[in-house]
Amino acid sequence: MEILQIAIIFIVFALLCIPIGKYLYKVSEHEKTFIDPVVDKIDNFIYKLSGIKKGAMTWKKYVLALLSTNAIAAFIGYLILRLQSINVLNPNHIKGMEQGLTFNTIISFLTNTNLQDYSGESGLSYLSQMIVITFMMFLAASTGLAVAWAFMRALAGRKNEIGNFYVDIVRITTRILIPASIVLSIFFVAQGVPQTLAPTKTLTTIEGKLQDIPLGPVASLEAIKLLGTNGGGFFGANSSHPFENPTPLTNAVEIISLMILAGSTVICFGHMLKKKKQAIAIFAAMSILFFIFLPICYNSEKAGNPVISRIGLSQAMGSMEGKEIRFGLGGSTLFTVATTSTSCGAVNNMHDSLTPIGGATALMNMMLNVIFGGKGVGFMNMIMYAILTVFICGLMVGRTPEFLTKKIEGKEIKLVAFAIIIHPFLILMFSALALVTKSGLAGISNPGFHGLTQIIYQYTSCAANNGSGFEGLGDNTMFWNVTGGIVMFLGRYLSMIILIAVAASLASKKSIPETSGTFKTDNTVFTITLVFIVLIIGALTFLPAVALGPIAEHLTL
Amino acid sequence: MLDIVFIVLLVVGFIGLKFFTDWCEGQINRKQ
Numbered sequence: 001m002e003i004l005q006i007a008i009i010f011i012v013f014a015l016l017c018i019p020i021g022k023y024l025y026k027v028s029e030h031e032k033t034f035i036d037p038v039v040d041k042i043d044n045f046i047y048k049l050s051g052i053k054k055g056a057m058t059w060k061k062y063v064l065a066l067l068s069t070n071a072i073a074a075f076i077g078y079l080i081l082r083l084q085s086i087n088v089l090n091p092n093h094i095k096g097m098e099q100g101l102t103f104n105t106i107i108s109f110l111t112n113t114n115l116q117d118y119s120g121e122s123g124l125s126y127l128s129q130m131i132v133i134t135f136m137m138f139l140a141a142s143t144g145l146a147v148a149w150a151f152m153r154a155l156a157g158r159k160n161e162i163g164n165f166y167v168d169i170v171r172i173t174t175r176i177l178i179p180a181s182i183v184l185s186i187f188f189v190a191q192g193v194p195q196t197l198a199p200t201k202t203l204t205t206i207e208g209k210l211q212d213i214p215l216g217p218v219a220s221l222e223a224i225k226l227l228g229t230n231g232g233g234f235f236g237a238n239s240s241h242p243f244e245n246p247t248p249l250t251n252a253v254e255i256i257s258l259m260i261l262a263g264s265t266v267i268c269f270g271h272m273l274k275k276k277k278q279a280i281a282i283f284a285a286m287s288i289l290f291f292i293f294l295p296i297c298y299n300s301e302k303a304g305n306p307v308i309s310r311i312g313l314s315q316a317m318g319s320m321e322g323k324e325i326r327f328g329l330g331g332s333t334l335f336t337v338a339t340t341s342t343s344c345g346a347v348n349n350m351h352d353s354l355t356p357i358g359g360a361t362a363l364m365n366m367m368l369n370v371i372f373g374g375k376g377v378g379f380m381n382m383i384m385y386a387i388l389t390v391f392i393c394g395l396m397v398g399r400t401p402e403f404l405t406k407k408i409e410g411k412e413i414k415l416v417a418f419a420i421i422i423h424p425f426l427i428l429m430f431s432a433l434a435l436v437t438k439s440g441l442a443g444i445s446n447p448g449f450h451g452l453t454q455i456i457y458q459y460t461s462c463a464a465n466n467g468s469g470f471e472g473l474g475d476n477t478m479f480w481n482v483t484g485g486i487v488m489f490l491g492r493y494l495s496m497i498i499l500i501a502v503a504a505s506l507a508s509k510k511s512i513p514e515t516s517g518t519f520k521t522d523n524t525v526f527t528i529t530l531v532f533i534v535l536i537i538g539a540l541t542f543l544p545a546v547a548l549g550p551i552a553e554h555l556t557l
Numbered sequence: 558m559l560d561i562v563f564i565v566l567l568v569v570g571f572i573g574l575k576f577f578t579d580w581c582e583g584q585i586n587r588k589q
Contacts, residue, residue, distance in 0.1 A: 063578050071571040075564070082560065099559040103566070411584055493574050497581055505585035 002330025005252070006294070009334060013256050013263060017283075020260060021267020027175045028149045028168070028268065039174050046170050056161040059504035062150050063497055065165035066143060070110055073139055077106045077132045081124075090125035091199035092214075097123065104481035109133055111492035112140035112377075114225070114232030114345050114467035115484060117476040121214035121235050126197055133232065134221050141228025141261075142172040144377055147496050148265055151380050152272045154503035155404055157511060162504065176261070177227060184223035184257060192246040195219040218243055226257035231345025231467045239335070239348040240324050251331045251348060258344040262372040265379045273404065277522035282382055285530045289371045290341055292535075293361045298333045300357035306557050322353025333358065340365035342372045345467030352446075352454070352472035356557065359470070360550035363457055366464040367542045369423060370534055377465065380499045382530075384416050386521060387502070389533045391416075393519055403521060405511040412502050419498040424541040426463040426487045431456050431545070439479035445472045449556065453549035458484065463491035 026033050047054065057065065081097040084090065097105065101117055108115045109132070120129065146168035153162045189195050194215045201213045218234045222244055225232060232238075239245040245254055266286065270279025301323075304315025323332040332349040339346050340362040351362055365371055370382040387403050391413055394401030401408040434440025434455045443458075444451035450472075457470035462484045469475070475484065512518075520526060 060578060060582055064575065067571055067574050067578075071567070074567055074571075078564065078567070099563055103563040106567075411587055415581065415584060489570055494577065497574065497578050501578075501581035501585050508585075 005330045006334050013259050017263040017267050020264040024268040025271035052166040058160050059500050062165045080132050084125040084128045089127035094125045100478045100481040104485045107485040107488050109136035111488045113465040113488045114230045119236030137224045137228050137230040142169040145172050151503045152269050154507040156272050159507045181223040185219040188219040191250045193219040229344040239346045251327050255338050262342045281522045281527045285527045286371050288531050294337045297358045297361040300355045322350030343466045347468050352470045356550040356554035366460045366466045368538045369464045385534050389530050406506040406509045415498050415502050419495045427459045430459045443474040449553035462487040
């Protein structure tokens with residue numbers, strides 16, 4: 001039954017990607033859509049109000065527009081979180097956020113990471129939740145998707161016409177994120193998710209004790225949290241909280257919602273290139289990787305925890321520690337694999353309580369960071385690996401490597417290699433720093449192999465802009481807030497800039513006509529080779545760290 | 558005081574990214 005549930009959710013996701021991918025393409029290319037009569041007026045009003053000129057930008061102008069927009073949002077958000085104690089939409093009288101935590105939180109939400117070193121119900125006013133957290137969820141998601149569009153346009157060969165960043169984020173927000181969020185919010189409210197500005201309620205339990213029930217505008221945040229692959233919950237318990245994810249149906253919808261735009265981006269790519277087979281090859285490679293890790297996670301959790309079994313507690317249901325009964329093992333493991341594949345970071349179970357191998361799959365999904373990915377990022381990373389694949393295959397057969405009819409030269413490979421190295425560098429170097437400093441080691445709540453996994457997981461989640469927490473780690477300290485903030489910042493922007501530059505470099509080259517000797521990048525051979533390249537590079541880079549953490553822990557159980 | 562440190566850190570970060578963008582532009586404009 002659980003496997004059937006997983007299969008149905010994935011099939012629905014894959015089928016929905018087809019029309020939504022086509023819709024994304026139409027929005028990106030300014031083609032007519034059913035929503036135009038309403039939204040055109042809103043868009044034009046926004047352009048007029050903010051003085052946006054619609055002309056196309058060069059790749060560098062596009063990147064600078066992105067950086068300046070994000071920088072302004074960061075400074076305004078920082079001020080609001082520091083001054084949130086003022087009595088505006090703050091019925092629970094939440095105090096201003098501490099400086100280090102504010103730094104971490106702003107970068108976290110700006111970079112689509114949504115790692116939370118605070119608990120929303122006690123750390124944020126409703127004003128902060130709405131105009132900082134929810135706003136940044138829209139901004140970060142639209143920024144990621146806009147960059148993916150710019151990247152695709154460049155790969156499609158449009159020299160100096162990769163779009164206009166401001167127009168792209170307005171169109172993504174008004175035509176994709178807001179309409180979809182409204183529909184999803186209404187569904188969540190119907191399922192019992194609160195949407196209110198009323199303060200926390202204090203009730204008397206049946207035992208006669210008093211209990212605080214936190215409320216707030218949860219449904220609206222929940223929708224963009226998932227659609228934008230943001231992942232930051234209204235409550236500390238995230239999607240395991242019954243007010244964020246009350247039923248098995250909401251759980252299934254949440255999984256599909258967090259994957260849908262990431263998967264649809266690949267289909268959009270096929271339309272943009274006018275090569276659907278290319279999109280299918282990339283989508284298939286992502287799906288193969290997804291189904292390599294999902295059964296490992298599921299079977300590991302299904303086998304149960306031998307330590308708990310030895311003390312006489314039944315593991316017939318599998319390892320249910322840290323999981324919600326209403327989702328079961330299937331709904332929990334699928335959520336775990338989906339959220340770590342897509343760099344969403346929402347969680348519906350405690351990742352710290354996963355079996356070592358189950359936890360390792362979540363960790364490796366984020367280390368690879370190519371399986372569907374967040375808003376555009378995973379897709380761009382997969383293309384980066386595709387470029388590397390054609391380069392390696394070209395070397396093997398002694399031909400000049402080509403990708404999408406463009407010659408790959410040393411300068412592109414140099415930048416791609418740099419982009420590939422940044423991710424493990426940030427994870428492993430900062431993990432090493434945490435392991436040699438008192439402040440870093442102080443965060444470990446479970447020393448030994450598991451403690452090492454806690455540290456590696458934290459920086460992997462930051463570098464991949466995932467944001468899921470292994471929890472257990474005491475991360476609300478100056479050391480973890482500052483280092484985590486730096487890793488999220490560099491993990492987000494460096495690879496984005498590099499990949500747009502690489503795509504722009506390819507766009508500026510002449511197309512080489514395809515011949516019978518051209519290495520095809522849209523067939524099964526390429527898909528399988530791509531999967532192997534991703535796995536080999538991932539294993540070469542991360543296997544020692546994974547062996548010392550979760551694998552060693554598994555062997556000692 | 559700490560506020561100033563973090564604001565400066567953010568400013569330096571974004572300015573650094575601007576220079577990084579310039580460096581990438583230099584790389585892709587290089588003749589092979």
